[in-house]
Amino acid sequence: MPAPALLASYRRLFAAPGAAAFTLAGLLGRLAMPMTGVSLVVLLSERRGSYGLAGTVSAAGLVTGAIGMPLIGRLVDRYGQARVTVPAALYNAVPLAALLLCVRFGAPDWTLYLCNAACAAAPNLGGMARSRWAHLYRDDPAARHLANSFEQALDELCFMTGPVLAMLLCTTLAPEAGLVTAGTLGTTGALLFAAQRCTEPPLPPVPSASPSPAPGRTSGRPHGSPLRVPGLRVLVLTFLATGMVFGATEITTVAYADALGHKAAAGVLLGLVAAGSCVAGLLFGLLTPRRTPGARFLAGVSAMAAVLLLPLAAGLGGAGLVLLGMALFAAGTATAPTMVTGMTLVQELLPQRQFNEGMAMAVSGIVVGISTGAALAGTVAEHAAPGTGYALPASAAALALLIALAGRRHLRTRRRSTAGESAPETAGENPERVVSASV
Secondary structure (H helix, E strand, O other): OOHHHHHHHHHHHHOOOOHHHHHHHHHHHHHHHHHHHHHHHHHHHOOOOOHHHHHHHHHHHHHHHHHHHHHHHHHHHHHHHHHHHHHHHHHHHHHHHHHHHHHHHHHHHHHHHHHHOOOOOOOOHHHHHHHHHHHOOOOOHHHHHHHHHHHHHHHHHHHHHHHHHHHHHHHHHHOOHHHHHHHHHHHOOOOOHHHOOOOOHHHHHOOOOOOOOOOOOOOOOOOOHHHHHHOOOOEEEEHHHHHHHHHHHHHHHHHHHHHHHOHHHHHHHHHHHHHHHHHHHHHOOOOOOOOOHHHHHHHHHHHHHHHOOOHHHHHHHHHHHHHHHHHHHHHHHHHHHHHHHHHHHHHOOOOOHHHHHHHHHHHHHHHHHHHHHHHHHHHHHHOOOOHHHHHHHHHHHHHHHHHHHHHHHHHHHOOOOOOOEEOOOOOOOOOOOOOOOOO
């Protein structure tokens, strides 16, 4: 499809007043996440001379972030986006500034761990943006599907440009420049996003407790964990395995390019993965769903498991960087449909009052998976031949497929009532509707 026609198809989303404003503000804030990891590694490797220290300090932040994100999501569900985002963004800027000062004045290493671990209150702007689309187009399933795919493409755009921008700042200005910029963008973007009050979804009504909730659903208690829903547990585990795909692919690609004497090409190769996912996400939004979200999710995970055999074949076969790049681009095309449909299922399976917490749990699963996959791939890269590490993302994708297949009966979706709660589908209802997704 020509680019002008593609853009015209997505233009309809911004007919809603305020849609462009919260999208741009959210995009600005979301750039901070992919910039932070690279900036921190460059900063500590330059100022402290240790990649090991940089990796473990970064891991400390990932662990606490994975714990803090669902807690922030629960507060958003309970008190609203603006009331939580503003104090969370302002708080998160404090330990980040403290980290920079500790590096600047040579504080002990333990202070670095403490400061980065304290940066655990970053608002999930991607999830909140998807909640806004769901509210704006609550009566237009086709527009919600389009918005989900658009948001996934924005995520990939951030992960393509964020690390490049961070490296440029750190290498041309100062090692601190990347982290300073990431913190500024994250705080400013979050505050601007929270200021867009006209598109903020209203808090859903909290129902009274139900003595006998439907099987597989949460009760009416407002503070029950979304993980009580079996389908969400299946999705979180599947996303954890998917995160391992991302983390292992990144480290293995860097190690493989370095082994061939072209380490600088690793950035281009990883950009091809994100580019494949970005293009696939935009095109996926133009398709009319023909199956239920659960069936589409299984199809997406199956495709991901299949195409990740291509980088493995290219790496083990010594195909070279060009063919490897083509294989990585193809591998990226399967991730966006999987993520879009998976996050759609999160919203289908949960009542509206738990959307943000549930989506944050899914993202936390991905974050834990990324760190696990990166750690495993680093070990393999040190002890095995170049290209062997691509067995890790292929295996992780196969694990994701097995988890999804084992829990497929829990991925059946429900019709959402006007009150924002879930109700069983009846025999005559259309199973092809799509609800907005997260992350």
